[in-house]
Amino acid sequence: MPQVSDELVTDxxxxxxFDFTTTAGYWPRWHPTARRVAGEVxxxxxxxxxxxxxxxxxxxxxxxTWTIVGCDRPHRLELTTNVDAxxxxxxxxxxxxxxxxxxxxxxxxxxxxxxxxxxxxxxQSVEGLANLARLLTEGAAxxxxxPVE
Numbered sequence: 001m002p003q004v005s006d007e008l009v010t011d012x013x014x015x016x017x018f019d020f021t022t023t024a025g026y027w028p029r030w031h032p033t034a035r036r037v038a039g040e041v042x043x044x045x046x047x048x049x050x051x052x053x054x055x056x057x058x059x060x061x062x063x064x065t066w067t068i069v070g071c072d073r074p075h076r077l078e079l080t081t082n083v084d085a086x087x088x089x090x091x092x093x094x095x096x097x098x099x100x101x102x103x104x105x106x107x108x109x110x111x112x113x114x115x116x117x118x119x120x121x122x123x124q125s126v127e128g129l130a131n132l133a134r135l136l137t138e139g140a141a142x143x144x145x146x147p148v149e
Contacts, residue, residue: 007105018074058120086111
């Protein structure tokens with residue numbers, strides 16, 4: 001199963017990063033695959049939540065339903081969905097580094113759909129984390145920032 005994994009390091013507190021990245025209402029602001037979200041989208045994800053998402057990957061539109069299958073706030077979130085080609089798993093892993101900064105790692109395991117799809121997943125992952133780093137630097141993870149549905 002192919003995988004993409006990217007990480008960033010930020011000065012933002014781990015709780016703020018976890019809450020921002022796991023609140024699905026923010027996903028369209030930072031991840032280029034996310035077009036629209038529905039369900040539990042205005043608070044940090046919790047175990048058992050189901051989140052609908054309209055996505056575009058490699059130019060292909062799809063609607064998926066994510067299920068939160070693992071949650072250990074503020075350190076880990078795992079969500080899965082099934083698509084025609086198989087299962088997709090996303091993991092968010094967060095840690096406080098020795099210097100007090102927060103490391104956020106996003107890992108996606110997805111079905112084998114050929115090199116063009118894998119390259120699109122890689123490019124969108126890199127773009128997403130760059131967007132996320134910018135938003136975190138701009139203070140988007142502050143409690144007053146409203147998620148966008």
